[in-house]
Amino acid sequence: MELTRPREELRKAGARVDLVSLSTGSIQAMNGDIDKADTLEVDKAVADVSADDYDALVLPGGTMNPDNLRVDGTAVAFVQAFFRAGKPVGAICHGPWTLIEADVVKGRTLTSFPSIRTDLRNAGATVVDEQVVCDEGLVTSRNPDDLDAFCAKLVEEFEEGRHPVLRQGATA
Template sequence: MSQQVDGKRVAILATHGFEESELAVPKAKLDAPGIVVEVVAPEAKGIRAWAEDNWGETYAVDKSLDEANSTDYHALVLPGGLFNPDALRQDERALALVRHFVEAGKPVAAICHAPWILINAGVVTGRTLTSYPSVKQDLENAGASWVDEPVVVDHGLVTSRQPRDLDRFCHTLVGEILEGRHADQAS
């Protein structure tokens, strides 16, 4: 597997109020095989997690949105929570970064409420996705089909419902990065 991960780089885009497990677990699962993971945020200072029902740890930021470029990465991860995706979906720099990943055919993984960011980036029309149940109507209103599955892949968009789906979400994401499974769907 080491040859497969050589040079692979993933950006995790987040800001204050991300669901802690939805950043920490994917980061650890991607780090384990040797994929380089960088946390990208609107500003290059630490961002504070939301840990289920209260503020959690502060996480270091590797690059600001102004410094990040989609060409430097093989995939993008969007953690959920309530505050994080709501703030990022209003940040045009974040939306532009998401659009660049999607346009380049690179995997974009969004969990829980993070599909809100995909909606505002304008990349969900005609796609089949999942999310936290309260985001279902928003996805359907934006032209997506919503299904209640632990993880869904649609041409590189990897979506998942909630923290208890993290193992399947991360396993699927690693497969997308290493094997480019979604490329077979692009015909």
């Protein structure tokens, strides 16, 4: 749901959306990390793309996806490149875990699923408990209950485009 819903809303707004993953083939989407949802075809592997190929990035939540992404150096570098370029990034639920590993949360205000808020604070972020938070093109949200607000803000920020490259921890 945290993957498919933003993808649908961005497509409705006219965006071209690719599903980029650690490898090609198909992935098993999950609802609540327990119930199987749709099987989705991956468009491209992260090793085969560049942030230059895209205008924005969405990091869906759940626990398994962000946990796998944050330990993959190529995925982390991909995320860092979006911040270096000032491109909009969205992350929901546990999605900000990957942002911590990418060292891009220090000095920013975010929200997330409650269980990773201490991790965000320890990485230098200010954490608030709101449906959606936007900080210079970084859109974060807490959980699937906030998808309406998250998707609306994603579309708005993605339409706005690049933001000043400020307060980022990513290095060249």
